[in-house]
Each structure stands twice: as C-alpha cells, then as structure tokens.
Amino acid sequence: MESDEVKPPRVPLSQRPEWSDVTPVPQDDGPSPVVPIAYKEEFVETMDYFRAVYLADERSARALRLTAEVINLNAGNYTVWHFRRSILDALDADLNDELDFIENIARSNSKNYQIWHHRRWVAEKLGTDSARKELAFTKKIFSIDAKHYHAWSHRQWVLLALGGWEDELGYCQQLLEEDVFNNSAWNQRFFVITKSPLLGGLEAMRESEVSYTVEAILTYPENESPWRYLRGLYKGDTQSWVNDPQVSSVCLKVLNATNNCMFALSTLLDLLCHGLLPSQEFNDAVDALKPSGPDQPDSDLGKKVCSILEHIDPIRANYWKWRKSKLPSAT
Amino acid sequence: MRQEQIKNPTLHFSRDMGEIVTEKHVQYIFSVEKRKDDFISVAMEYLRMNGAYWGLTTLDLLGKLDAVDADEVVSWIMKCQHESGGFGGNIGHDPHILYTLSAVQVFALFNKLNVLDVEKVTNYIAGLQNEDGSFSGDEWGEVDTRFSYIAICCLSILHHLNKINVEKAVSYIVSCKNLDGGFGCTPGGESHAGQIFCCVGALAITGSLHHIDKDLLGWWLCERQVKAGGLNGRPEKLPDVCYSWWVLSSLIMIDRVHWISKEKLVKFILDCQDTENGGISDRPDDAVDVYHTFFGVAGLSLLEYPGLKAIDPAYALPVDVINRIFFG
Numbered sequence: 048m049e050s051d052e053v054k055p056p057r058v059p060l061s062q063r064p065e066w067s068d069v070t071p072v073p074q075d076d077g078p079s080p081v082v083p084i085a086y087k088e089e090f091v092e093t094m095d096y097f098r099a100v101y102l103a104d105e106r107s108a109r110a111l112r113l114t115a116e117v118i119n120l121n122a123g124n125y126t127v128w129h130f131r132r133s134i135l136d137a138l139d140a141d142l143n144d145e146l147d148f149i150e151n152i153a154r155s156n157s158k159n160y161q162i163w164h165h166r167r168w169v170a171e172k173l174g175t176d177s178a179r180k181e182l183a184f185t186k187k188i189f190s191i192d193a194k195h196y197h198a199w200s201h202r203q204w205v206l207l208a209l210g211g212w213e214d215e216l217g218y219c220q221q222l223l224e225e226d227v228f229n230n231s232a233w234n235q236r237f238f239v240i241t242k243s244p245l246l247g248g249l250e251a252m253r254e255s256e257v258s259y260t261v262e263a264i265l266t267y268p269e270n271e272s273p274w275r276y277l278r279g280l281y282k283g284d285t286q287s288w289v290n291d292p293q294v295s296s297v298c299l300k301v302l303n304a305t306n307n308c309m310f311a312l313s314t315l316l317d318l319l320c321h322g323l324l325p326s327q328e329f330n331d332a333v334d335a336l337k338p339s340g341p342d343q344p345d346s347d348l349g350k351k352v353c354s355i356l357e358h359i360d361p362i363r364a365n366y367w368k369w370r371k372s373k374l375p376s377a378t
Numbered sequence: 379m380r381q382e383q384i385k386n387p388t389l390h391f392s393r394d395m396g397e398i399v400t401e402k403h404v405q406y407i408f409s410v411e412k413r414k415d416d417f418i419s420v421a422m423e424y425l426r427m428n429g430a431y432w433g434l435t436t437l438d439l440l441g442k443l444d445a446v447d448a449d450e451v452v453s454w455i456m457k458c459q460h461e462s463g464g465f466g467g468n469i470g471h472d473p474h475i476l477y478t479l480s481a482v483q484v485f486a487l488f489n490k491l492n493v494l495d496v497e498k499v500t501n502y503i504a505g506l507q508n509e510d511g512s513f514s515g516d517e518w519g520e521v522d523t524r525f526s527y528i529a530i531c532c533l534s535i536l537h538h539l540n541k542i543n544v545e546k547a548v549s550y551i552v553s554c555k556n557l558d559g560g561f562g563c564t565p566g567g568e569s570h571a572g573q574i575f576c577c578v579g580a581l582a583i584t585g586s587l588h589h590i591d592k593d594l595l596g597w598w599l600c601e602r603q604v605k606a607g608g609l610n611g612r613p614e615k616l617p618d619v620c621y622s623w624w625v626l627s628s629l630i631m632i633d634r635v636h637w638i639s640k641e642k643l644v645k646f647i648l649d650c651q652d653t654e655n656g657g658i659s660d661r662p663d664d665a666v667d668v669y670h671t672f673f674g675v676a677g678l679s680l681l682e683y684p685g686l687k688a689i690d691p692a693y694a695l696p697v698d699v700i701n702r703i704f705f706g
Binding site for chain 1: 423424425466467469470471472474515516518519520556557558562563564566567568569570596597600601603605607612613614615636637638639642
C-alpha cells in the first residue's frame with residue numbers, strides 16, 4: 048500500500064484551514080461491533096471528514112481531493128468511489144486526469160473491483176478516443192501480472208466497446224512467447240480470432256491456428272491450455288477435429304516422446320470416443336507406455352489408455368476409471 | 379431442486395491428515411485485534427457485511443452460533459439498509475447487490491427473514507436486471523456473472539424468483555459458457571472457478587443445469603487439483619483454500635465430486651490452518667483472514683469432515699437453514 052516515494056508528513060484535516068468549517072462525523076458502529084475491527088488514527092479522521100461531505104452531499108473540488116485521500120488509504124471502499132463519480136460529474140472534470148489518478152492507485156491496488164469499474168466508467172465517458180490508452184494501461188498491468196483477471200476483463204470490454212483490434216493477435220503471440228503457459232493469453236487468442244472484425248472468423252483462421260497450436264504443444268506437451276485451444280478451434284465441428292491428421296499426429300508425436308503424455312493420452316482417448324480409427328503406430332506408442340506389472344492385458348486401445356492414465360495421474364484415478372467405463376464397446 | 383450430498387463411503391479421516399482446531403477458529407473469529415496499524419482491519423470496514431456472513435456462517439458450521447447476540451446483529455444490519463431496499467457493506471455505505479445477499483444470508487442464519495420487508499429487498503434486486511438478462515451490481519452498472527448468482531440466490535431465499543426474467547437471466551449465464559465447459563465473468567471471459575461457482579449455482583437454483591456439459595466441466599474442475607492436493611482456480615495458477623469452495627461446490631452441484639482426491643484436499647485445507655492462533659489462510663504458512671477461514675471450513679463441510687454441520691453447495695448456507703427456508 049505504501050508507495051516508494053518519500054511523502055511529506057501528513058497534516059491532520061483538523062489542522063487544515065480549508066476544512067475549518069466542517070464538523071467531522073464519527074462512525075456509528077453500534078454498541079458492540081459484530082465483527083470488531085481496529086482502526087488507524089489517520090484512517091479514522093479521514094473517514095470522519097469524508098462522512099461529513101458525503102452526508103452533506105458536497106460535490107466540490109475539496110471533496111474530490113478528500114475522496115482521493117480516502118482511496119489512498121483504502122481503495123476497496125466502494126462508497127467513496129461512487130461519491131467520487133458524482134463529484135466528477137458535478138464538476139464536469141477532465142476525465143483524462145482521472146485516468147492518471149486511477150493508474151497511480153492501481154500500482155498498489157490492482158486486484159480490486161472498484162478500480163476497474165471506475166476505470167471503465169471513465170473510459171466509457173471518454174469514448175473511442177480512449178481505446179489506445181486503455182489498451183496501453185492493461186498492457187502495463189500485464190507486464191507485472193500477465194494473468195490479471197480484472198485487466199483481461201477490462202481489455203475485452205475495451206476491444207468490444209471502443210475498438211483497437213489491429214495488434215491484438217500479435218499481442219497474444221508476444222505474451223505466449225514470454226509464457227506459453229499463460230491460460231489468459233490463450234483465452235484472449237480465442238477471443239480475438241472469433242470476435243475480431245478484422246480477421247476472417249474461426250473457420251478461416253483454423254488452419255494457421257492449428258499449426259501454431261501444434262508447435263506450442265510440441266514445445267511443452269504438459270501445457271494444458273494449447274490442448275484445450277486445439278479442441279476449441281473445431282467448435283461445432285467435431286468430425287473435422289477427429290479427421291484432421293494434424294491433431295492425431297501431434298498426439299502420436301508426444302506419445303512417442305514418452306514424456307509428459309497426460310494430455311496427449313486424454314486427447315487420444317477423446318478422439319477414440321469420437322470414432323478415430325487408430326493406426327498400428329498408436330497401438331505401438333501406447334504399448335510402450337504401459338506400466339509393467341501383473342495387470343490383465345487390455346486388447347482395446349481405449350482401455351489401455353485409461354489404465355495408463357490411472358497410473359500416471361492417480362489423483363484423478365476416479366475420473367479415468369469412469370472414462371474407461373464409458374468407452375464405446377470394442378467392435 | 380437441491381441434491382442430496384454425495385456420500386463417499388471410502389473416505390477415511392485419519393490423524394495423518396491433521397485435525398481441525400475448532401476452538402481456535404472460534405476464538406479467532408470472536409477476537410479483537412486492537413493493533414491500530416493492522417491494515418487488514420482498516421481495509422475490512424466497507425465490507426463488514428460480507429465479513430459478518432463469513433464469520434457467522436463459519437460459527438454456525440462449527441456449532442457455535444448460539445454465542446452470538448442475534449438481535450444485535452439484526453439491528454446493525456437494518457441500519458445498513460437504504461430507501462431503495464438494498465443493503466450497504468456497513469452503516470453509511472451505499473447499497474450494493476453484494477452486501478444485500480450477505481445481509482439476507484445472515485438473516486437466514488438467525489431465522490429472522492420475517493423481519494425483512496421482502497417487497498423492498500426483492501424490488502431492489504429485480505431492478506438491477508438488464509435487458510440482456512444480466513445483472514448490475516448497483517446503479518453504477520457494473521455487470522458480472524457474480525451478480526447473476528447473487529440475484530438468483532437472494533430472490534430464491536426470499537421466494538421471489540418470479541420478480542425477474544429467469545429465462546433471460548439463464549440465457550445470459552449460458553452466453554458466458556466457454557469451450558472448456560467453464561464460465562467467465564462476461565461472454566468471452568476466461569473460465570475461472572469463482573465465476574464457475576456463480577454460474578453453476580445460479581443454474582442449479584433455477585433448475586437449469588441441463589445447459590451444462592457436466593462431463594466436460596467436471597473434468598476441467600478436477601484438473602484444478604494439484605499434486606499437493608490443493609485446488610487452483612485456473613490452469614497453471616497456485617492452489618488457494620478458497621477454491622476448496624468454488625471448485626468443490628461446483629463439482630457437487632454437477633455430481634462429479636468423486637473425480638478429485640478428497641483425502642488430499644482435506645489434508646491441504648488442514649495444513650492451511652494457523653493451529654496456534656486460529657484462522658485459515660490461502661495456502662500453508664500465509665496470514666489468515668475471515669474469508670479463507672470460512673471457505674476452508676465450508677470446504678471441509680462439503681468433504682463431510684466429522685463434527686461440522688452440512689452446508690448447501692448452491693446457497694452456501696447450512697443445510698438445516700435451507701431446509702427451514704424451503705420446507706420449514
């Protein structure tokens with residue numbers, strides 16, 4: 048919460064001449080607080096003065112400054128944010144300054160719904176001109192935390208409401224180069240290829256996206272996201288997913304490497320359940336993975352895959368047992 | 379409408395898992411930390427209504443709600459209500475759907491729902507539904523599937539779901555479904571266990587679970603369990619005790635909880651306890667707070683840890699409270 052700058056010592060509000068006409072209003076907690084909470088003195092005084100202007104509905108410049116002081120002490124206080132918006136409206140304030148204010152607060156408080164909602168309110172008022180700034184702001188947040196849920200939600204809203212799609216696919220690419228495990232970036236990638244007015248839509252993008260995803264899988268086969276993304280590319284068209292040689296081939300490659308096979312095995316299982324006719328290579332690859340032991344030999348490939356999964360992913364053994372029970376009967 | 383809790387006869391609670399330090403948690407919740415430089419207590423003021431719900435429900439699950447003066451709580455909550463019918467996070471705070479649900483839930487705990495002006499509260503919530511079926515948090519218009527759940531849960535408890543357009547509410551939630559089977563905060567938003575709980579809970583309460591691919595979502599949810607036994611909220615994120623609620627209750631509502639290792643999860647939650655001072659933290663050895671204490675205890679209840687009251691996975695209130703509301 049503390050910033051890195053050296054701040055001048057705080058002058059209590061009771062000693063500031065501009066506030067001499069205001070009587071602070073103490074909090075009414077009731078006789079024995081239900082969830083008893085201890086307070087800092089600075090916080091108490093600032094809140095007492097805030098309560099005074101809030102109850103008087105004073106929408107002035109000094110009230111605006113006071114809301115900033117409260118927010119700096121406690122950025123989660125949503126009532127203060129509401130009141131700040133009322134003041135900004137009443138004063139017809141320059142909302143570009145407000146963007147700077149929010150950015151400063153976000154430095155130490157970014158995991159906070161109020162900040163993001165306030166930012167959206169400001170951006171909406173500023174209109175499409177603010178698109179570039181909003182994309183830049185969220186980028187800054189991502190440079191610290193590339194999976195920041197609020198920031199991604201905000202960025203999606205910006206693109207849909209204000210535009211700015213031009214560089215979005217490229218940005219997803221960049222993020223995935225930095226961390227191919229970033230599920231948020233994969234989600235955004237899907238968002239872009241399905242919703243961007245500048246691209247051709249899912250089916251048009253499918254071929255290039257499949258190639259991209261296959262490469263990502265081969266670098267880290269234990270990465271959950273690209274496997275799910277690959278499946279997602281065939282939304283509404285499972286048969287194409289089953290029949291695409293790139294899909295079965297990436298499974299086979301990973302299986303043959305014998306390391307980090309979990310998602311390759313589960314994908315193969317899904318393919319088999321949707322009618323894939325496996326070649327001998329698949330049988331050989333899976334046989335090579337079978338745990339040695341006194342287990343009964345399963346001639347059915349699907350059963351073999353489930354047995355291996357139970358063995359290498361024991362925490363989800365019940366799930367893999369259930370998958371085995373649901374296999375289409377061997378012909 | 380609500381499912382029986384799934385019984386797993388093979389789950390044994392052994393000493394190796396650790397033990398719940400019930401008395402310490404009770405003391406923690408009642409305790410007053412008078413240290414003035416405690417930032418956490420300063421930050422909690424505006425969401426005291428949520429804090430009350432977390433603390434009081436935990437006490438009820440631990441069988442200690444009797445120690446609280448219900449009338450005092452009720453009178454404080456009533457001071458938080460506005461003309462609009464909504465409740466604020468504390469006295470002097472603006473109304474918001476978040477705190478309105480917590481207020482109603484606390485009333486339910488104390489069997490004081492009859493004290494409420496149900497018309498007023500339900501009108502406030504119904505007024506927050508948008509054209510597309512979504513819900514705003516308050517007059518300022520923030521939209522999130524969390525608010526869909528809150529509206530539906532609250533109106534259901536107050537027997538007034540008929541005040542909203544349930545069909546549109548459901549179709550908005552369904553529009554937030556992703557290809558991995560999960561749900562985000564808005565259409566296209568990344569699947570996240572917290573949002574999934576909200577969407578699944580709302581669909582459960584409105585009898586709309588058929589919109590969910592339970593096998594697909596069940597797999598996504600059980601993939602949240604990491605080797606050490608805890609649950610995360612999204613792929614490649616760290617486990618956190620609060621997901622013991624969001625993920626677990628979701629799995630129970632779609633009848634797939636047997637797909638995770640319950641034993642390992644119990645052990646993880648117990649490891650997150652501060653066995654000296656009470657309270658539960660997000661992960662072992664971190665600082666405790668009331669939020670994680672509630673979700674840890676609630677998670678243990680869902681896992682049928684002995685000595686805890688059963689909790690309803692959709693309403694997040696003790697089952698006996700829900701029975702009283704719907705069958706009492």
